[in-house]
Structure formats: C-alpha cells, structure tokens
Amino acid sequence: MSNLLLLLILLPVAAALVCYFVRSSAVRNLTVVATGAVLTLASVGLLAQGAFEPIAVGSILGISSDFLVTVLDFALLAVIFFYGLKHKSLLIQGFTLAQAVLLAWFEFISLKHEAVPALMGDQLTLVMVLVISVIGSLICIFAIPYMKEHEEHLHLKKSRQPRFFFFLVLFLGAMNGLVLSNNILWMYFFFEVTTLCSFMLIGHDATEIATKNSVRALWMNALGGLAFVIGMMLVYSETGTLNIAAILAAGPQGALMVTGVGFLCLAGFTKAAQVPFQSWLLGAMVAPTPVSALLHSSTMVKAGVFVVLRFAPAYVDTFLSTGVAVCGAFTFLACAALGIGQSNGKKILAYSTVANLGLIICCAGINTPLALTAAIMLILFHAVSKSLLFLCVGTIEQAIGSRDIEDMRGLYAKLPRTALITIIGILTMMLPPFGVLLGKWMAIEASADSNIFIVIMLAMGSAMMVVYLARWAGSMMGSREEGAKSESQALLIRLPLFIICLAAVALSVASPWIYNSLLAPWLGSAPFTVGFGSLESAHGTFVVVPLFLVLGLGLLYAVKAASGYRKTRIMPPYLGGANSSVDGTYVGPMNGDVPFSAGNMYLGELFAEGKLTPICNALAVALIVLMLGGAL
Known part of the structure; x- marks a missing residue:
C-alpha cells in the first residue's frame, strides 16, 4: 500500500524532472502520456483497495521522511521569499517571513516530535486522488499539442515547454500528497507547493499582465499559508498531536482548537478563491488554457475545499x-x-x-x-x-x-x-x-x-x-x-x-x-x-x-425530426415586416438597408x-x- 501511495506522489516529481532536464520534445511528450497512464491506473487501483487506516512512511532515499519535509518546508519558503524580492512585493515578503518565523518556533521550540502516520485514505481522499490523477492527467496530455500551437502563435525563439510541463506535472504529485496527508505538517508542505506551482504557471507567458496576476495569486495564497501555520499551531496547542485522523475522531475540543480550525478554513478560502479572494483566480485566466483547466478542476482550488471538508468533523455543531x-x-x-x-x-x-x-x-x-x-x-x-x-x-x-x-x-x-x-x-x-x-x-x-x-x-x-x-x-x-x-x-x-x-x-x-x-x-x-x-x-x-x-x-x-434539415431552405429572420430585399438586412431610417445582428x-x-x-x-x-x- 505504501509503495502505491508513494508512486502517486513521487512519480509526478520524477516525471517533472525528466520534462525539465531532458529537452527532447518526443521524450517529454512520452513522459507526460506515460505518467498520466500510470497515475490513472494507480488511482483506480487505490480506489479498488478501498479506504485504509493511517500508515507510516519511514524514510525516502535513506532520509527520514519527516526531516525531509521539514527541510523542504523552509527551502520552499525561501524560494517564495526570493520571488517576493524579485517582484518587489512587500506582501509576499511579509507573509512568507511571518510563516518562516512561526514555523521555526513551532518546529524547534513548541513541537514535541512524535511518530505520526504520514498518510491516510478515506472515501474523500479516494475521490480526490481519482479526480487529480485522471482529470489532471488528461489535461496534461491535452496540453502537449495545445502548447505547441500556443508557442507558435507567440513566435517564441526558445521554447518554454520544459519549465511549463515541469510545474504542470509536479502539480499532480503535490495535490496527491496534500489529500493523502495525515500529518498536518505534511499537508502544509504540499499546500505551499501548490502555491508555488500556480504562481509559476499563471506567469508562464511572462507578459506584464501575466506577471501582475501571478504576483497577486502568490501574495493571496501566501496569506493563506500564514493562516494555515497559525491554525496548525492553535490546533496542536489544544490537542497535542499532528495526527489528523486523531483530531477528527476527537471532534471539537474547546474554543482555542476550534479557532485554529477556523484559521485552517480561512487558508482553504484563499486557496479556493472564495470572496473576497476571488481576484487571483480570475486573474489566472491570462495563463494558457491547460493551466486554467487544471487550477479550476483538479488541483489548486480543490485543495482549498478539501482542507475545509477534511476538518469538518473538528468543527461540527459549532x-x-x-x-x-x-x-x-x-x-x-x-x-x-x-x-x-x-x-x-x-x-x-x-x-x-x-x-x-x-x-x-x-x-x-x-x-x-x-x-x-x-x-x-x-x-x-x-x-x-x-x-x-x-x-x-x-x-x-x-x-x-x-x-x-x-x-x-x-x-x-x-x-x-x-x-x-x-x-x-x-x-x-x-x-x-x-x-x-x-x-x-x-x-x-x-x-x-x-x-x-x-x-x-x-x-x-x-x-x-x-x-x-x-x-x-x-x-x-x-x-x-x-x-x-x-x-x-x-x-x-x-x-x-x-x-x-x-x-x-x-x-x-x-x-x-x-x-x-x-x-x-x-x-x-x-x-x-x-x-x-x-x-x-x-x-x-x-x-x-x-x-x-x-x-x-x-x-x-x-x-430523426431534423434529418431533413439539409434540404430545407434557410430563411432570414423575420423583422416585424421591415425585411428588405437584401438577405440579413432590414429597412431602417431613411429607408436604408441596415444589417441585422443578434446579441445577448x-x-x-x-x-x-x-x-x-x-x-x-x-x-x-x-x-x-x-x-x-x-x-x-
């Protein structure tokens, strides 16, 4: 079971690296199609096996998985902070720096490290993995010919497809990791990976409007990341555990814990572009269509509603x-x-x-x-x-x-x-x-x-x-x-x-x-x-x-009723008796022929x-x- 789960998370990471470093379009296309096929089969296989209890992940490449996630957390925040500096956004810098400070205090001072099963799967998780792996894979495959024509239209001298498919495919692995997480720290890490992926994909075309909208998406989702950290800390202070399954089983446990879950819901609101955060998703429409399809159907925004749904038992009847x-x-x-x-x-x-x-x-x-x-x-x-x-x-x-x-x-x-x-x-x-x-x-x-x-x-x-x-x-x-x-x-x-x-x-x-x-x-x-x-x-x-x-x-x-329509003479619209002798026009002011037009x-x-x-x-x-x- 653990091997199947890691496949759903790590295969897209490996495929993304191949798409970026192997610059052959044929290899990239084959990698995307093959990855989509494997993810589809793996998600169907996981669905067939059914829900499973939380399981531990010992080490990855000989490194403790929890330690690896902690290191990657801070590395990811450093990358996001760099882009805040690059685009001179004080909001991105401030929200990211606040996350880093609070996370450091939580990880190294407040948190009593314990063994927490990293991955879990109930029916909500199984549905999400199926949506991400099947729908997301089809969108990635659709992007192969689409991006070729897109770049021809832009008359690019050098293709940006390696970077594009790197983040597009990586998105699938990050989302699978998020919905499978049973450790809140793991969920937070994958939550932030989706933030970075969306930022890079929205700004892919590197136009002024694309850059502007990608920066707005980044600072709004960085705000969501800060809310996630605050919520995680409040929940832990009351429950004493990072185990999501245990938190959900216990239900609401006092005002402090419910407030923490409220901040987690706020993080979900930003990611799901709920009013008043909808502008980042509307701005994402400047990205190539496969990005829009992925964000709206199976990745970014679904991460937001998943967080709110995942913690629903922790705030029921409040x-x-x-x-x-x-x-x-x-x-x-x-x-x-x-x-x-x-x-x-x-x-x-x-x-x-x-x-x-x-x-x-x-x-x-x-x-x-x-x-x-x-x-x-x-x-x-x-x-x-x-x-x-x-x-x-x-x-x-x-x-x-x-x-x-x-x-x-x-x-x-x-x-x-x-x-x-x-x-x-x-x-x-x-x-x-x-x-x-x-x-x-x-x-x-x-x-x-x-x-x-x-x-x-x-x-x-x-x-x-x-x-x-x-x-x-x-x-x-x-x-x-x-x-x-x-x-x-x-x-x-x-x-x-x-x-x-x-x-x-x-x-x-x-x-x-x-x-x-x-x-x-x-x-x-x-x-x-x-x-x-x-x-x-x-x-x-x-x-x-x-x-x-x-x-x-x-x-x-x-x-059957319309089977003979090809033999029917198409008549111009009836315009209240004012039709002129020229098809598609009517008699207007000064008896002139005015073209007919329809509109909503x-x-x-x-x-x-x-x-x-x-x-x-x-x-x-x-x-x-x-x-x-x-x-x-």
Missing part, C-alpha cells in the same frame, strides 16, 4: 460550522450574480467555478451526512464538467481567435464537434439528470435543515447560474451548411475532449451506484437509498436512470462587475471576521 456555511453560500450567490454580466467565456467559467466551490464549502459548513454527500458529489462532477468546458474554450479560442461568447454565435456551423461537446458540457452543469445538478439538489435539501437565509442564497444562485450557462449554449446553436468541411483536430486534443465528455455523462448515469458503493459506507447514517436507478430520501427522490432513458428517446426523436443581454446596470465586486468583497470580509470571532 458557530464556526454555521459561519463556514454562510460564507460559502454568500460566495455562491455573489459569483453567480457576477457571472451574468460577463461575455468572456473563461471569465464565465471562472465565476461559475468560484460559485460552485462556495456551494461545496457551504455543504461542509452545514456538516450533515446529506450535506457532505452533496459536497463530494459536487467535487467529482464539477471537476469533470468544468475541465471539459475549459479545454473546449481553449480549443475554440485557438480556432477563432476569441473567447467571447458573442463570437461563438453559430459556432456549430464551423466547429460542429467542438461546439457539440461544449454544449454537452454546459448541459451537464445545469440540467437534470446530470451529476452537478444532482449535487445542487442535495445541497439545497441539506440547507433546508440549517438556515432559511442559506436556502434563499442557494436557490437564487442556482437560478442565476442557469441564466448565463443557457445563454452561452444557445449562442452556439446553428445550422450546419451543406458541403461544409469537417473539423480537424490533433489526436491528443480530440481524445481528452471525448473521454472527459463521455465521463461526464457516464458518471452521471452511474451516480446512484457511485453513492451506494463509495459514500454510503463512509457516512454511517446514509441519507439515501438506491432504487431503480434513483436516489430516495426522506426529503424526496432524484430520478436518474429513468430520466436518462427519456432523454435518450427524446434525442433520437430530435435527430448582459444587464450591465444590475450586474456590472465594477459595481458589485467592492460590495461583495466588503460583505465577505465582514462575514469572515464574524466567523472567526464567533469561534472564539
């Missing part, structure tokens, strides 16, 4: 738990509203991501078996659908030179395969019986037992998300012209898109059995029973398989980003202060 739920629900509502005013495809996905992460954190705060079920289901299905959509936007952007959804109007006529996969990805985010909506239904059902304000925020946020997702999907619909050229794509572009799209549908169909085999044993008092492909509870029933059967029949009928409404007066963001940030800060103050 004021902190209610505070976490309210903060998450507020982020869900705020970012759903901010997404309505956006036409940039990547920005829409960014706000949607932050909103859904807020929903997962809200579920962690509600802290009931039903809510925790919703959180894990959302983690799984959101990762699949959101990674698919980011990769689709990147593919579309390289094809048409724009990521604005207005420029994607009628995209099916030009890129039928990519447009269809994108539309399927959007539908899996917002319609029944797909998994994301199943998770939202569970979350709203769980909120009914907590707080009426949380219920209202979740209901309103869900409705707003449907507005901009449906608007985007509708814009791409159109007719395929007879004799149009078929869409051509590189195999390593087409294959990940197809696999992730198929996974989004197949996993949704299998959701009742995923719950029954993976989550029900973990929850103890399971909130659902599975009957004829449906999930049934005291609150209601979510029909899955029967709805898919109806959906399949409806799709077959629609295909973005309700800028109500949902302007510049107006809403300061208000949302101020309210979020107040809620976080109240959350931490209440824990005391």
